[in-house]
Amino acid sequence: MTRDFTFSRRTFLDRVLTASAGVGMAAAAPWAGVAQAEPTGSDRVRLGVIGTGDRGRALIQNILKTRNCAVAAICDPYAPHLDKARALVPAGTATFTDHRAMLDARGIDAVVVATPLDLHARHSLDALDAGLHVWCEKAMARTIKDCGAMITGARSRSKVLQIGHQRLFNPTYLNALKRAKAGEIGEITQVRASWHRNRNWRRPVPPGSNLDRELNWRLYRARSAGLMTELATHQLQVANWFMDGLPTRVMGSGSIAFWKDGREVYDHVALIYDYFDGRKTIYSSLLNNARYGCEEQIQGSKGTIEPELGRIYMETPPGSVPALARMRKDVQAGRKGAIPIGGATWFPELPVTTPGDSLGWGEYDETMLQFEGFGEAVRSGKELPGLLRQAYHASVASLLGEQAMDTQQAIAWPSDLIPV
Amino acid sequence: MVGGLRAGLGDTGLSCAAIEARVERFVAMGTRIELHLFGGGDTDALAQARSAIEAVDDALTIHRPSPTTAINYCLAAGRSAPVEDPILLDALAAVAAAWAMTVGLFDPTVGGAGGETGGWPLVTFDRLAGRIEAARPLAFDFGGFGKGYALDCAADALLVGGATSAFLSAGESSIVVLGGHPLGGKWPLTIPHPFAPEETLVALELEDEALSISSTVGAGAQAPWRAPMVRPTDGAIVTAAATTVAVERSGAAAEAMSTALLVADEVAGRRLGGKVPGRRHLFLFADGSSVSRTSAGSIE
Numbered sequence: 001m002t003r004d005f006t007f008s009r010r011t012f013l014d015r016v017l018t019a020s021a022g023v024g025m026a027a028a029a030p031w032a033g034v035a036q037a038e039p040t041g042s043d044r045v046r047l048g049v050i051g052t053g054d055r056g057r058a059l060i061q062n063i064l065k066t067r068n069c070a071v072a073a074i075c076d077p078y079a080p081h082l083d084k085a086r087a088l089v090p091a092g093t094a095t096f097t098d099h100r101a102m103l104d105a106r107g108i109d110a111v112v113v114a115t116p117l118d119l120h121a122r123h124s125l126d127a128l129d130a131g132l133h134v135w136c137e138k139a140m141a142r143t144i145k146d147c148g149a150m151i152t153g154a155r156s157r158s159k160v161l162q163i164g165h166q167r168l169f170n171p172t173y174l175n176a177l178k179r180a181k182a183g184e185i186g187e188i189t190q191v192r193a194s195w196h197r198n199r200n201w202r203r204p205v206p207p208g209s210n211l212d213r214e215l216n217w218r219l220y221r222a223r224s225a226g227l228m229t230e231l232a233t234h235q236l237q238v239a240n241w242f243m244d245g246l247p248t249r250v251m252g253s254g255s256i257a258f259w260k261d262g263r264e265v266y267d268h269v270a271l272i273y274d275y276f277d278g279r280k281t282i283y284s285s286l287l288n289n290a291r292y293g294c295e296e297q298i299q300g301s302k303g304t305i306e307p308e309l310g311r312i313y314m315e316t317p318p319g320s321v322p323a324l325a326r327m328r329k330d331v332q333a334g335r336k337g338a339i340p341i342g343g344a345t346w347f348p349e350l351p352v353t354t355p356g357d358s359l360g361w362g363e364y365d366e367t368m369l370q371f372e373g374f375g376e377a378v379r380s381g382k383e384l385p386g387l388l389r390q391a392y393h394a395s396v397a398s399l400l401g402e403q404a405m406d407t408q409q410a411i412a413w414p415s416d417l418i419p420v
Numbered sequence: 421m422v423g424g425l426r427a428g429l430g431d432t433g434l435s436c437a438a439i440e441a442r443v444e445r446f447v448a449m450g451t452r453i454e455l456h457l458f459g460g461g462d463t464d465a466l467a468q469a470r471s472a473i474e475a476v477d478d479a480l481t482i483h484r485p486s487p488t489t490a491i492n493y494c495l496a497a498g499r500s501a502p503v504e505d506p507i508l509l510d511a512l513a514a515v516a517a518a519w520a521m522t523v524g525l526f527d528p529t530v531g532g533a534g535g536e537t538g539g540w541p542l543v544t545f546d547r548l549a550g551r552i553e554a555a556r557p558l559a560f561d562f563g564g565f566g567k568g569y570a571l572d573c574a575a576d577a578l579l580v581g582g583a584t585s586a587f588l589s590a591g592e593s594s595i596v597v598l599g600g601h602p603l604g605g606k607w608p609l610t611i612p613h614p615f616a617p618e619e620t621l622v623a624l625e626l627e628d629e630a631l632s633i634s635s636t637v638g639a640g641a642q643a644p645w646r647a648p649m650v651r652p653t654d655g656a657i658v659t660a661a662a663t664t665v666a667v668e669r670s671g672a673a674a675e676a677m678s679t680a681l682l683v684a685d686e687v688a689g690r691r692l693g694g695k696v697p698g699r700r701h702l703f704l705f706a707d708g709s710s711v712s713r714t715s716a717g718s719i720e
Contacts, residue, residue, distance in 0.1 A: 315447075320445060320454065321452070321454055321589060321592055323592075324454050324456060324587070324589060327456070327587065328441045328443070328456060331439050331441065331458060331601075331602050331603060332439060332440060332441075334603065335603075336601060336603045336604075336605070336608065337608070338608040338609065338610045338623060339587075339607065339608065339609050339610070340609075340610045340611070340612055340620070341589065341592055341595060341609050341610070341611065341631075342592055342593055342595075342609075342611040342612065342631075342633040342665075
């Protein structure tokens with residue numbers, strides 16, 4: 001490990017600690033303080049990674065940066081993915097093409113599930129059955145029922161279940177939440193979130209193969225809820241977090257408006273999540289225009305936070321009335337001039353273009369920190385507090401949004417969720 | 421140019437030390453507020469004035485829960501409502517006075533099943549009992565009247581704080597001046613022509629007075645959310661291009677009068693001008709890009 005990285009890690013952790021220490025933060029982000037603490041013990045927690053596609057390999061690279069975890073095994077039935085992952089891990093790391101074989105081989109303390117969404121529940125529950133702790137990519141599962149089953153499965157076996165929501169460990173987000181809790185942007189009544197891309201979301205499939213549904217699982221309804229579970233989940237978690245509550249209902253409209261290429265999931269989604277007391281999250285995601293990218297606009301009566309840009313904008317009063325500014329100068333100069341007043345009082349309400357203030361910081365290792373936190377949770381046998389609740393409700397929100405769009409009806413927040 | 425300045429323009433030649441104004445700028449009453457204090461006043465006089473305006477905003481706003489929305493819920497449902505907020509009580513009393521002064525041409529009630537206006541005669545307001553009711557469903561929208569009333573409250577706070585010279589503006593169309601100009605004499609003001617802002621429509625001077633400008637033309641009237649002006653006495657939408665200016669002793673009265681003048685027809689406008697002798701009103705009908713006629717009193 002380089003000295004530079006050690007320094008940046010320490011700085012990063014200090015920033016997490018600073019951001020997570022504030023009024024209301026212990027309740028809003030109880031995991032952050034725990035996760036940034038110095039790891040205990042000397043033996044690394046041995047992780048077996050199921051699924052070594054793009055995301056799985058990114059996770060492996062982050063695990064390798066942690067101070068308390070090691071990649072002890074990798075598993076993927078698709079040889080090209082497994083070969084790429086093998087190049088990242090130490091020589092001799094156990095490799096498998098079947099997850100059951102990896103679980104039966106023992107030699108690991110926990111699994112990391114980075115497989116297609118429809119397999120999350122089965123792979124997680126199989127690992128729990130094998131007596132292992134589980135870290136699973138978001139969204140939790142393809143159905144709300146399976147999300148609950150994963151929680152019940154972990155609870156009944158007294159195992160740790162952690163879901164990947166890296167924003168929960170991001171110092172900018174933590175700092176943004178801290179400043180929102182301090183009342184800097186006033187009462188938050190709306191979150192406007194979007195994830196807009198301009199690409200087809202397709203992965204290349206080897207010519208002549210029948211692997212399209214395996215590699216492009218995100219495009220098929222049996223395997224994924226598309227934009228909702230793969231992108232919106234992150235932002236719905238952020239919305240719930242800043243709203244400090246859960247939606248009461250969701251309305252939405254989805255369509256395949258651009259990529260009419262045989263995919264089954266929407267390439268355009270637009271939803272409204274209602275919260276208590278008239279507050280709202282307005283969400284959109286699409287795949288043929290990237291102008292507005294990925295952002296959550298946290299809108300309060302006194303200001304706006306845009307955490308992806310790392311900016312906070314205050315609702316600044318309009319500038320001085322020119323005639324009155326001149327009046328003051330005239331008086332100060334001993335001149336008594338006529339005051340032109342009563343002109344236009346309306347100005348076009350264009351978007352504010354002021355730069356706002358920085359929320360601080362830039363490049364982060366929040367995904368790495370997730371795993372350090374997970375490693376400590378595995379060692380202690382206790383989940384990082386509060387994380388699973390955030391993840392569960394984010395997954396439910398995304399799947400509920402899919403239902404609302406499919407049925408074209410407002411869907412009430414379920415009353416029979418698993419207590420977390 | 422209509423009217424004219426009497427005196428006081430140009431360099432005064434005064435050799436007094438430079439006069440520094442204390443200023444508060446903020447957003448309230450749905451517009452931008454500027455309070456310029458030139459003479460006298462405790463250190464917290466401006467802060468007290470700002471607090472007074474914000475308290476009026478809290479009491480009269482219909483854009484968030486307030487004492488006004490509380491009575492509106494009841495009145496819109498055809499029920500009587502308690503009025504406990506002292507600012508709302510005072511404002512309703514001021515409305516009653518303004519309605520009488522303008523012969524019913526100023527009326528801040530809206531709503532009703534048919535979208536009727538002119539509901540104040542159907543309102544029974546018992547200030548002592550703190551109760552209000554109406555013979556048909558309606559609601560209050562204090563609008564510009566609230567701005568003038570808020571400036572009056574700010575001026576009161578400045579006076580209590582020892583201020584002697586101040587210029588208060590709410591959205592540039594509602595002005596209250598306290599005392600005279602810091603360099604002596606009255607405050608000289610010019611009002612731009614609505615079609616040609618670089619030209620002066622009228623010039624006038626103020627001292628311990630309030631000014632309100634209303635218009636169906638110009639940039640302010642083109643705001644996309646701006647509702648049409650409706651004559652409360654017969655429900656007619658005012659379509660004539662017109663600008664009115666009212667100078668009164670209070671901001672609330674000036675707002676009521678400029679609104680009344682705007683919705684009045686020419687005859688009613690003359691009656692209004694004659695009804696309050698000694699006050700200054702300007703009633704300008706605009707035809708195309710030029711002011712064609714002045715009536716109902718004059719700006720000296």
